[in-house]
Amino acid sequence: MEMQIPALNESQLSERLAALKEKYNGYKALGLKLDMSRGKPGADQLEITNELIAPELLGDFKASNGFDVRNYGILDGIPECKSLFAEILGVPADNVIVFGNASLTIMYDYIAQCMLFGAGAEPWSKQDGIKFLCPVPGYDRHFAILEHFGIEMINVPTDENGPDMDMIEELIKDEKVKGVICVPMYSNPSGITFSDETVRRFAALKPAAKDFRVIWDNAYCVHHIGTPDTLLNIFDVCKEFGTEDNFIEVTSTSKISFPGAGVAALAASDNNIKAIKSRMTIQTIGYDKINQLRHAKYFRNKAGIDAHMLRHAEILKPKFDAVLSAFDNNLAGKGIASWTVPNGGYFISLDVYNGCAMKTVQLCKEAGVTLTGAGATFPYGKDPDDKNIRIAPTFPSRDELCKAVEILCICVEIAAIEKILEK
Amino acid sequence: MEMQIPALNESQLSERLAALKEKYNGYKALGLKLDMSRGKPGADQLEITNELIAPELLGDFKASNGFDVRNYGILDGIPECKSLFAEILGVPADNVIVFGNASLTIMYDYIAQCMLFGAGAEPWSKQDGIKFLCPVPGYDRHFAILEHFGIEMINVPTDENGPDMDMIEELIKDEKVKGVICVPMYSNPSGITFSDETVRRFAALKPAAKDFRVIWDNAYCVHHIGTPDTLLNIFDVCKEFGTEDNFIEVTSTSKISFPGAGVAALAASDNNIKAIKSRMTIQTIGYDKINQLRHAKYFRNKAGIDAHMLRHAEILKPKFDAVLSAFDNNLAGKGIASWTVPNGGYFISLDVYNGCAMKTVQLCKEAGVTLTGAGATFPYGKDPDDKNIRIAPTFPSRDELCKAVEILCICVEIAAIEKILEK
Numbered sequence: 001m002e003m004q005i006p007a008l009n010e011s012q013l014s015e016r017l018a019a020l021k022e023k024y025n026g027y028k029a030l031g032l033k034l035d036m037s038r039g040k041p042g043a044d045q046l047e048i049t050n051e052l053i054a055p056e057l058l059g060d061f062k063a064s065n066g067f068d069v070r071n072y073g074i075l076d077g078i079p080e081c082k083s084l085f086a087e088i089l090g091v092p093a094d095n096v097i098v099f100g101n102a103s104l105t106i107m108y109d110y111i112a113q114c115m116l117f118g119a120g121a122e123p124w125s126k127q128d129g130i131k132f133l134c135p136v137p138g139y140d141r142h143f144a145i146l147e148h149f150g151i152e153m154i155n156v157p158t159d160e161n162g163p164d165m166d167m168i169e170e171l172i173k174d175e176k177v178k179g180v181i182c183v184p185m186y187s188n189p190s191g192i193t194f195s196d197e198t199v200r201r202f203a204a205l206k207p208a209a210k211d212f213r214v215i216w217d218n219a220y221c222v223h224h225i226g227t228p229d230t231l232l233n234i235f236d237v238c239k240e241f242g243t244e245d246n247f248i249e250v251t252s253t254s255k256i257s258f259p260g261a262g263v264a265a266l267a268a269s270d271n272n273i274k275a276i277k278s279r280m281t282i283q284t285i286g287y288d289k290i291n292q293l294r295h296a297k298y299f300r301n302k303a304g305i306d307a308h309m310l311r312h313a314e315i316l317k318p319k320f321d322a323v324l325s326a327f328d329n330n331l332a333g334k335g336i337a338s339w340t341v342p343n344g345g346y347f348i349s350l351d352v353y354n355g356c357a358m359k360t361v362q363l364c365k366e367a368g369v370t371l372t373g374a375g376a377t378f379p380y381g382k383d384p385d386d387k388n389i390r391i392a393p394t395f396p397s398r399d400e401l402c403k404a405v406e407i408l409c410i411c412v413e414i415a416a417i418e419k420i421l422e423k
Numbered sequence: 424m425e426m427q428i429p430a431l432n433e434s435q436l437s438e439r440l441a442a443l444k445e446k447y448n449g450y451k452a453l454g455l456k457l458d459m460s461r462g463k464p465g466a467d468q469l470e471i472t473n474e475l476i477a478p479e480l481l482g483d484f485k486a487s488n489g490f491d492v493r494n495y496g497i498l499d500g501i502p503e504c505k506s507l508f509a510e511i512l513g514v515p516a517d518n519v520i521v522f523g524n525a526s527l528t529i530m531y532d533y534i535a536q537c538m539l540f541g542a543g544a545e546p547w548s549k550q551d552g553i554k555f556l557c558p559v560p561g562y563d564r565h566f567a568i569l570e571h572f573g574i575e576m577i578n579v580p581t582d583e584n585g586p587d588m589d590m591i592e593e594l595i596k597d598e599k600v601k602g603v604i605c606v607p608m609y610s611n612p613s614g615i616t617f618s619d620e621t622v623r624r625f626a627a628l629k630p631a632a633k634d635f636r637v638i639w640d641n642a643y644c645v646h647h648i649g650t651p652d653t654l655l656n657i658f659d660v661c662k663e664f665g666t667e668d669n670f671i672e673v674t675s676t677s678k679i680s681f682p683g684a685g686v687a688a689l690a691a692s693d694n695n696i697k698a699i700k701s702r703m704t705i706q707t708i709g710y711d712k713i714n715q716l717r718h719a720k721y722f723r724n725k726a727g728i729d730a731h732m733l734r735h736a737e738i739l740k741p742k743f744d745a746v747l748s749a750f751d752n753n754l755a756g757k758g759i760a761s762w763t764v765p766n767g768g769y770f771i772s773l774d775v776y777n778g779c780a781m782k783t784v785q786l787c788k789e790a791g792v793t794l795t796g797a798g799a800t801f802p803y804g805k806d807p808d809d810k811n812i813r814i815a816p817t818f819p820s821r822d823e824l825c826k827a828v829e830i831l832c833i834c835v836e837i838a839a840i841e842k843i844l845e846k
Contacts, residue, residue, distance in 0.1 A: 038495065046484070046493045053478050053713070061469070070469045072461065072682040100523050101711045108706040112535055116548065116572070125539065125548060141705075148705045149539070259495040261713040282564075282571045283531040288524045288711065290476070290684040 004335040005416055006353075017417045020410055024367060027407050032368035034404040039188065039346035040395040041255060041312075042319075048311045049257045049298075057297040058290065069289035075280055077265070078289050080296035085265040087302040088221060089249060090233040096267050097276060100287045103250040103264040107181075107215055108145050110248055110266075113279050114178075114213065115149050120245070120275070121211035124151070124178060133171055133180040135163035137349055137377030137388045139188040142181045142217065146379070151178070153379035158190060160340075162198035169201070175208035179215065185231040186220035189377050189390035190349040191342020193229035203237035205246065216249040222305050223255060225313050225320055226343040235267065244269035253295060255312070255346065256305060263295045319393040323348055323405050330409035336416035339391075348391040349377070353416035357386045363411035369404045427758040428839055429776075440840045443833055447790060450830050455791035457827040462611065462769035463818040464678060464735075465742075471734045472680045472721075480720040481713065492712035498703055500688070501712050503719035508688040510725045511644060512672060513656040519690050520699060523710045526673040526687040530604075530638055531568050533671055533689075536702050537601075538572050542634035543668070543698070547574070547601060556594055556603040558586035560772055560800030560811045562611040565604045565640065569802070574601070576802035581613060583763075585621035592624070598631035602638065608654040609643035612800050612813035613772040614765020616652035626660035628669065639672040645728050646678060648736050648743055649766040658690065667692035676718060678735070678769065679728060686718045742816040746771055746828050753832035759839035762814075771814040772800070776839035780809045786834035792827045 008016065051057075061070050063078035076082065077098025086093040099106050115125040124130050131152040134143060138158075146153050154171060156163045163182065171177050180202075184194040194202070202214060216234055238244045247269070253262035268276065299305050324341060327350070331337040336353040352360050357374035364371050372390040375381040391408075393401055431439070474480075484493050486501035499505070500521025509516040522529050538548040547553050554575040557566060561581075569576050577594060579586045586605065594600050603625075607617040617625070625637060639657055661667045670692070676685035691699065722728050747764060750773070754760040759776040775783050780797035787794050795813040798804040814831075816824055 040495050043491065046491060049493075053476075053481060055476050055478065058476060068466065068469060070472075070681040070684060072463050072677075102707050105707045112539065115539055116535065123548075125546075141708075144705050148702075254495075258493040258713065260709050261493060261711045279571075282567050284525050284528045285564075286683050288684045288714070290681065291711070291714070 004333070005413065006335050006420055010421065013417050013421055017414065017421070020414050020417070024363070024407070024410050024414060027410070028367045030368070032403065032407075034368060034396055034400050035370045036392050036396060036401070036404050037370045037372045038395065039392045041259060042315065042395050042397065044315050045312055045394070046258065049308070052257055052294055052298050057294050061290070061293070063289065063293060069293045072285045074286050074289060075284070076277060077287070078292050078296065081263065081292040084296050084299060084301065084305075085251070085267070088305060089218065089251060089265075089267045091235050091267045095235070095270065095273055096265055097273065097280070098287065098292055099264045099266065101252070101260055101262055101264060101291075102254070103217065103219060103252040104141055106250050106264055106266050107142070107217065109279075109283075110215070110276065111145055111149055113276070114211070117279070119178075119211035119213050120271075124211070127176070129176050131174070131177045133163075133168055133177060134379050135180070135182045135187075136379070137189050137383075137390070138181070139183060139217070140372070140376040142215070143379045146181065155379060155384070158187070158192065160192050162192065162194035165198055165201040169205065172205055172207035172209070172212065177207065178209050178211060179213040181215040181217065183217045183219055184234070185218055185229065186223055186342055186345025188219070188345065189347035189388075191340045191345045191347055193231050193343075196232050199232040199234060200237055203234060203243055204241050205243065207246070212246055214247050216247050218249055218251045219255075220345040221251055222302075222309050223312070223346070224309060224344040225317050229343050245271050248272060256308060257295060257298075261291070263292055316394060318398055319401055320348065322398055322402050323391055323393045326402065326405040326409055330406070331412060334413070337412050346392060346394055348393065350389045350391050350412075351387045352389060352412050353387065353419055355386045356412070356415040356419050357383060357389050359415040359418070360408070360411045361389060363414060364408055367407050367411070369407050371408070427756070428836065429758050429843055433844065436840050436844055440837065440844070443837050443840070447786070447830070447833050447837060450833070451790045453791070455826065455830075457791060457819055457823050458793045459815050459819060459824070459827055460793045460795045461818065462678075462815045464682060465738065465818050465820065467738050468735055468817070469681065472731070475680055475717055475721050480717050484713070484716070486712065486716060492716045495708045497709050497712060498707070499700060500710070501715050501719065504686065504715040507719050507722060507724065507728075508674070508690070511728060512641065512674065512688075512690045514658050514690045518658070518693065518696055519688055520696065520703070521710065521715055522687045522689065524675075524683055524685055524687060524714075525677070526640065526642060526675040527564055529673050529687055529689050530565070530640065532702075532706075533638070533699065534568055534572055536699070537634070537636065540702070542601075542636050543694075544634035547634070550599070552599050554597070554600045556591055556600060557802050558603070558605045558610075559802070560612050560806075560813070561604070562606060562640070563795070563799040565638070566802045569604065578802060578807070581610070581615065583615050585615065585617035588621055588624040592628065595628055595630035595632070595635065600630065601632050601634060602636040604638040604640065606640045606642055607657070608641055608652065609646055609765055609768025611642070611768065612770035612811075614763045614768045614770055616654050616766075619655050622655040622657060623660055626657060626666055627664050628666065630669070635669055637670050639670050641672055641674045643678070643768040644674055645725075645732050646735070646769070647732060647767040648740050652766050668694050671695060679731060680718060680721075684714070686715055739817060741821055742824055743771065745821055745825050746814055746816045749825065749828040749832055753829070754835060757836070760835050769815060769817055771816065773812045773814050773835075774810045775812060775835050776810065776842055778809045779835070779838040779842050780806060780812050782838040782841070783831070783834045784812060786837060787831055790830050790834070792830050794831070
């Protein structure tokens with residue numbers, strides 16, 4: 001039978017702490033080196049896409065329009081690769097641009113463009129005190145981009161339906177608020193998917209700023225693990241409200257084929273595609289079309305992608321299950337932690353006892369378990385409650401993972417008890 | 424025996440013009456479609472690097488440091504690819520960053536960084552009226568980047584030793600002059616290589632601006648056709664003057680392996696490498712390391728690159744020779760045109776009779792021969808003498824090229840005679 005830790009008296013807590021510390025020191029003595037810090041695919045996942053490099057896929061190096069992919073040209077991607085992403089994102093191919101290997105770079109470059117040239121109004125860099133809304137917990141690399149450009153970030157709490165839309169609807173009355181950055185499906189790190197109502201309310205937003213942009217980072221749109229969530233197609237819903245220009249959607253094959261050697265794409269309105277191409281035509285002659293052709297030939301269509309993602313899920317599900325069952329066995333009912341149970345994506349979001357995330361991560365580190373830094377899931381690295389930890393179960397082997405999570409659970413409890421005893 | 428066209432009398436000119444127009448109309452009637460507009464490798468050149476896609480090159484996907492190139496990580500390039508570019512450029516590997524497929528993007532992104540974050544001083548976007556010096560004739564895509572960012576461009580004439588260094592030394596006394604953009608070897612379009620003295624004077628520059636940068640686009644550093652020119656290593660010479668921070672050097676394998684599917688790199692001082700990495704760490708997790716490994720394994724070292732470039736030269740030399748001998752046969756000694764005879768690179772620079780470049784290009788176009796637009800080799804597309812035409816002999820087959828150049832020579836003469844008759 002589980003006990004609520006915060007309800008124990010001092011001597012019970014001390015006794016329990018002593019026992020936990022003994023276990024902890026035992027692990028510490030093993031000199032482990034386990035890494036659950038980043039959302040990297042595991043070695044086994046990398047193997048399943050090896051056929052992507054087969055020369056046969058490239059044939060005579062001709063794209064479907066007859067263009068030789070080895071030579072210069074085709075700014076916005078070869079037709080079959082545009083079609084592939086168009087099908088995945090549910091938009092016309094004309095509203096897709098295929099880039100290089102990273103959607104992060106697409107987002108960085110787009111925001112840099114808004115800073116220098118604006119989004120249909122004054123350059124953002126010439127408007128003082130501009131702000132972005134950041135659903136939290138969120139993706140640290142998103143926040144790093146905004147901080148880099150000196151854009152003020154405002155936390156917006158998230159629940160199982162997505163960000164607090166009442167708050168967003170209120171905040172966008174400020175014309176200094178230029179946008180929102182978010183992961184609408186299998187969000188990093190919570191794993192939640194925005195509800196239909198949330199997506200509708202996003203599409204319906206009528207911000208004061210004329211140059212408002214939502215960066216809709218649909219990184220995990222096909223990355224199911226359990227029973228798939230569904231996400232409304234933002235561009236379908238936008239049509240009802242005439243707000244297509246407010247949204248810049250990105251995705252990539254980084255966690256479909258190879259991280260760092262995949263293909264990334266953007267979907268946007270006609271106006272935004274035009275503005276982005278006007279920059280691209282100066283920035284590049286074109287991206288790597290050989291790699292685009294490889295991907296288009298290997299996956300063929302969304303059905304091909306979905307079949308491939310089932311193979312990833314086969315590898316990932318036991319890892320997610322291992323974390324979740326360790327949490328269930330070691331933390332459930334104790335009143336010191338809660339966590340999400342995602343149906344896809346790359347992360348589990350763990351909320352530990354208030355004020356204990358940094359301590360927990362530190363304890364883990366000393367025992368050889370590297371976690372994403374506490375606070376990383378919040379703008380400026382500052383978690384106001386110091387409670388959220390992003391769990392990335394994909395990279396370690398299942399055995400390593402089981403050991404790491406067991407240590408993590410001990411650390412969560414030690415940190416909580418020490419916190420309670422301080423009071 | 425050749426005659427000086429400008430020395431002919433009106434009736435001689437008219438007679439000659441009538442004969443040329445008859446020839447011209449004969450070609451026009453053929454409905455040709457020939458393209459000498461861009462510096463694209465020809466189909467035959469693309470074939471010689473096909474083994475680059477062989478899976479055997481990738482082996483177990485491990486870089487020399489044991490890192491799996493299929494996964495995330497390694498911001499600045501795998502060690503063996505950094506070493507390859509370090510050897511090509513003659514700099515330590517620590518001063519090299521390997522990027523994605525395009526040096527154009529490296530230059531664009533670097534200037535964007537200077538605009539938003541400065542080059543060790545106020546952001547360029549916050550300093551009014553900044554300027555760049557542009558050796559002319561030069562590369563249209565360089566000028567497009569500067570124009571895009573609203574940087575004023577000042578023409579600096581070039582001769583066979585490089586740009587007019589007296590003029591550059593004078594102009595950099597203005598602290599609004601923030602840099603120079605140039606191709607120091609086998610320059611686009613003139614094919615000239617900066618003399619040792621020119622390079623020394625570049626290295627010795629002591630500009631008024633504290634945030635001065637020379638974009639040293641060494642695109643053609645191994646792209647010899649005839650007897651190789653030699654270029655002093657800018658970073659070797661800089662050491663004498665302590666001016667390493669003034670130079671950003673870029674290059675790529677676009678015209679070594681595949682245009683658009685190659686690997687690009689940058690060499691810079693410790694300070695500049697640090698500043699650039701601080702941006703990159705926000706912009707990307709890393710570039711395509713699989714393609715980096717392919718290139719490193721296929722070429723191995725500079726000797727491997729040089730051997731490969733001989734094969735390109737075998738294909739290119741007859742094309743350059745065809746153009747040059749047509750010019751010799753049809754234009755030499757007529758007093759209406761002059762041209763460069765490059766030992767490498769991708770272009771020949773043709774100067775036609777003053778005020779006749781646009782007309783010549785237009786006449787060619789009407790006869791089915793597409794040339795780079797007149798004026799393209801100057802900032803803002805404005806050739807003050809309307810005389811320079813960039814000849815790109817690489818893309819057409821040799822037969823097509825011979826026909827195209829013959830038509831070009833006719834057009835050069837027609838335009839010149841019409842101009843003279845106008846007077």
